[in-house]
Amino acid sequence: MDKPIAKPTAGMYVGFGCAALFGLPFLCGGLYMTWSLVSMLWLAQAAKSWVEAPADLKTVELEGSDTQHVVATYEYVYEGQEYPGDRVGLLESQDNVGKHHKQLFKRLNEAKKKGRPVVCYVDPKHPEHALLDRTLRPAMVIFHLPFVVVFTLVGVGLTSAGVFASKSMLRDEALKAANPDRPWRWRDDWITGEVRSTGKKDLTAALVFAVLWNGISLPGCLLFLSGDSDAPWWVGIIMLLFPAVGAWLAWRCLKIFLIRRRYGESVFRLATKPGVIGGKLRGVIEASSLLEQADGVRLTLSCTKKVGSGDDRKTIIVWQDERVIDRLLDAGDPSRVGVPVDLTIPSDGVISTDAEDDVVWKLKAQAKSTGIDYEAEFEVPVFRTEDTQVGIEVPEAGEFEREESLEDLLFAEGVRIEPLGALDSVRYLNPPASKPLVSMIMTLVAAGFLAGCVGALIHGERFVAAVLGLFACVLTLASLELWLGSSDLRIVGDYWESRSGWYGFRRRRSFTRRDIMSLDTKVSSHQSNQEGKPKTKHVIAKLAGGETVTLVRSLHGPVAIRKLLDDLRLRAGHE
Structure with missing residues (x-):
């Protein structure tokens, strides 16, 4: 295959240069803090062997307001020779971490006022070098870590992106220029028909984000727990939430790594290039033979789209379907199996996509197994083409x-279907605290x-208390919904009875199937904003007179929702 060549534009060079230049300050800051941390640790280790000597203080001052450090001059005698000194501690910069400088100033100032000598530590190899305090402050080590980890990582990432992303972008622009009307030929893997799973990219992204998050949150939490902080107790409670999120991010990163280690890399070999809206997406997922131990492989095809702008921009699922594959194919390799993919994509007007970058089709394969479960995701080409047909349904x-x-x-x-005593009578029960x-x-x-809200109020921080209180109210309502939210739908012949809401406060509504005008779904008012995840939906009935009744609450799976609607419509006589 001939590789098209794109001519770089001035705008591309500007973009690459700006990314590299933007990363340089972070990189320089990270390297400086790395040098500062290493220097402090090296001097602390070296000063352990320095010789103690009495020193007469000449001046002692505590400089700075928000950030402080102790400045002193002194004289000491080593092996019969007198030396002047002005270095106090391992670091000569100002900081506001803990009470160390205030306590050190108090000790040195009292000694000066009383005319008592203090101990200084002299380098026996270079007697002109000495210091008054060789204490290695754990708080300062912790303080350096976010800058060392985060700034260096961000700097290297941005600079590398600016330097090395140019080749990839030029290649992408060349493919777009060569195939302006065929977006399914804008990526090499789509052209060759061998789409590799996003596991490697996901692992890299998860690792970087986990390191960044924990690199910031853990040092702050450790600094508070070390006792060298003036922050009140309620700040510590809030700070503990961030390492908890960091632990989840670390587990997510470990999970992706374990999946890749056990199952290796999966490849989706396309038979349709591209998949067609109003047609098919066909191919075979080549994966580890360990899938033979699983009870079926679940395939989920999703169409996601980015909507909104600025801070309100988010990813939503506009269409999704699931299938379970229970027959695997021989891949011609004892260590590999093939998962057949033959998915129908409907042609209705709900789905619309074109060459825009904000529309992405993803195929996910999942399987339950002993130990770590299998999971692989692929970005697949699905477009409207000349092969698109009208009236195609799943x-x-x-x-x-x-x-x-x-x-x-x-x-x-979490919903149970229970037959009732009467013929053709059934109960759909979604109990409270199902998760x-x-x-x-x-x-x-x-x-x-x-x-945290209560603590902030006690300490007079009203604005902080208001913000924390707002989050507490939202999270409390979400918790109550999870603990108490339930629904109970009973159908006995033509008679329907629905109880829905918080347990103990559920609304009861009775009606007949002739009162039902339509059956549909609505998004839960407690729907989270987690991007790219199926929306939580309630199945509802619209009755004559305009009243809406919730029948079954809190469903996610598109297939479960579709089949439940089909079942209820059949019982209501709408099909």
């Missing part, structure tokens, strides 16, 4: 797929913000 399970029952799908969502672990975590976070 069919039932295909040749290699396993048809999942409505009972199993709803059970995975106790998530509920407990949310409750603990809400309690942390609430404690």
